[in-house]
Amino acid sequence: MHIDIIETMPQLSRLEENWNAVYDADDEAQVYLSWQWLSGWLSCIPGPWFILAAKERDAADLPYAGFLPLRLQTTIEKADVFGDIRMAGNFAADYTGLVCRTEAENRVIPAFARTIKQMSWTRLHLDNIRMSERRWRLLTACFPKAGFHATNVDKVNFEKIDNSLCPYAPLPDDWNSFLDQLSANTRQKIRRLLKQVEASSEYRITVATPETFERDLKTLLGFWDTKWRARKADRIDGLIRTNSAMLTRSFQSGLVYLPTFWHGERPVAALATLMEPRKRTFSFYMTGRDETFVGPPAGMLLHAYSIRHAIERGFVEYDFLRGNEPYKYSFGCKERKIYSIVLETRSGRNLGGRIDPRCIPDLLEQATELHRKGKAGDAEAGYRRILEVRPKHADALHRLGQLLAAKPDLAGAKRAFRALTTVRPDAAKAWQCLGQVCERLDQHEEALRHYIEFVRLQTDSPDAFVAVAQCMVKLGRMAEINAALLAAIEPANGASVRKWRDWRSVPDRQATRGQAISA
Incomplete structure (x- = not known):
């Protein structure tokens, strides 16, 4: 396989048609690897990024068969410099990985790994990789124990939530069929909540438009800040900036569904979901609510409202993304497992002894x-x-x-x-x-x-x-x-x-x- 390195936005823009063709043909592709989401994200992140693009041979008219988006980070520690290669979607994407035509994966994925091994880095972070075990083995087999040390990344947080487990709900053709697959208690609760809001003059749900998006996003991030600042104090401001930039660019690309739940003129909760029309998936990204509000459970209400909207528009999956919080399974979820490891050179220094x-x-x-x-x-x-x-x-x-x-x-x-x-x-x-x-x-x-x-x-x-x-x-x-x-x-x-x-x-x-x- 021939590997080209894409590292500028004009280069990436020219790949849109080729990328979409590979993405559509890849059963394992997901929203964070879509050209729409990724091009928006890469345009606003600091630091260098690059994409490995694979084709059968070096020919200008030959389309690419696979893409692997990566980013570079460099740290100075103990009077030396160390290079880290990370997945390009970190630190905004719940899932990372690659896109590839299935018939070419046996050639493309090892070629990606061989190219990475020729670069200058100390640590390769394969974090939040969503792919089949078959592809995972093809990727990691090229980094043998003799030359690299592999460390599994523990994804269980302080609340005992395992963020390597990712619940998702397959969506049927109609809303009632979806409700019928839930427990009787959950089904009745969802129907009661939606009826309570839609028949009431006290409550309402609005969906962000170009005119209201800035306001609604500010509401969402404000709630999220209030909930998490005490626990994430050293990182909260950076996370808010990252989430704001990513969601704004994604909304501009038509990828964000953002309903807000109101009590009169008071917003009490908001929920942001990434819509992916090519794969027909909804991916719940983040939510926030006014913790002082006493009334209908806003989280369940907004999820139910979003799922019904997705079904009505022909979407086939509602993905709760990372974390096995119990409430997610009440929506009839199955689950996936994602991979996270760090590969480090045995020498503890950059391959080749130099920086990228x-x-x-x-x-x-x-x-x-x-x-x-x-x-x-x-x-x-x-x-x-x-x-x-x-x-x-x-x-x-x-x-x-x-x-x-x-x-x-x-x-x-x-x-x-x-x-x-x-x-x-x-x-x-x-x-x-x-x-x-x-x-x-x-x-x-x-x-x-x-x-x-x-x-x-x-x-x-x-x-x-x-x-x-x-x-x-x-x-x-x-x-x-x-x-x-x-x-x-x-x-x-x-x-x-x-x-x-x-x-x-x-x-x-x-x-x-x-x-x-x-x-």
Whole structure:
């Protein structure tokens, strides 16, 4: 199989027709692998992502037979850099996985695994994978114990809910048939609840429209925040931003069904579901309610309302997604099991000993923040790992030079700044930094040459002129100061140059100018 790597939105946009054809042909495909959902999610996540796309051979006119969406993360730990490959849907998708034509899976899935093994990473997070055991074995068989350590991820939370179990309700052709398969008690309760709301002037249910979506989403996330902030305090704000971005993009793509339950003008509960028309599934995503409300049970009511809506529009499954909460099974659910493991290199270091170049922007940002916080060892590791794969990376060279100069490792700083001047010969700051390091090394002749370049590139900087003059004073070349400065600025025509020439034209200042500058 031939594997291409898709890593930009324009590339992904061009794949829509091919992706949908593979998705429609794949019995294991689900909403989080649909082109509509995934393209919306990838367009708003930070950090690098990529998609492995498989075809039988390298031919421009040949369609792809499978896609595996992934994302990259890099962390700096203990003065080293580690790469993580995660499923692209993390941290918004309840399910992850791949899409593939069934007849090609025996070739496509091992080819995906072999490609991943050629990349630079320490940990591969196969998290919340929804696929058949057959496909799971094809994927994981390529990571033998001799080279990789596999750790199962425990999905049982503090409430003893197993999030590896995923209940779902098959939907019949009509609402009454669905109710008939439930227990008598549940059936009667649902009918009573819906009748109580629909026959009442006190209660109502609205469904989000383009005009009301922002309001309704804010209501939902507000309820969710109130319930979970105490338990998820360190992560809650990030989760709310992620959920807001994902649901907004999904609504814009026509994928969100969001009913809100009202008591008069007071919203008391809301429920967001992802609709997938190609596979005809509803996937319950999140809910929230006003915990102070005393009245009809809002959760059961909104689920029943959503299921009835789905059946009326020909959908065939209502998926409660991750978690085996008991209430879900009252809706006549079956269950699936999803897989979650972390594969780690036996060495505990990146395969190939290097970072993935796609991680450079993220790694530079991390290293710079660590540098700012005074964590020089970790920051230096980040800069050096970038330079291993991009020796001419200007920002990494500059920041590494600054860090080494502060240690002080002046010889190392000089090497970094010298390399920077070859990469960015037009950057005045690079010449200034190189001159300063040489000066600290008492290499004043060399420092002078670099300062003169600094002056040539930044003729309006007083610091440049002062640096040249002070360096010449240290060399004892007082009489040459004026000539050196004028030679440095001769090609320029800026206001500062004209001012300099005017100053030079005053005879009685000529004799004392060097001293004035050095002062």
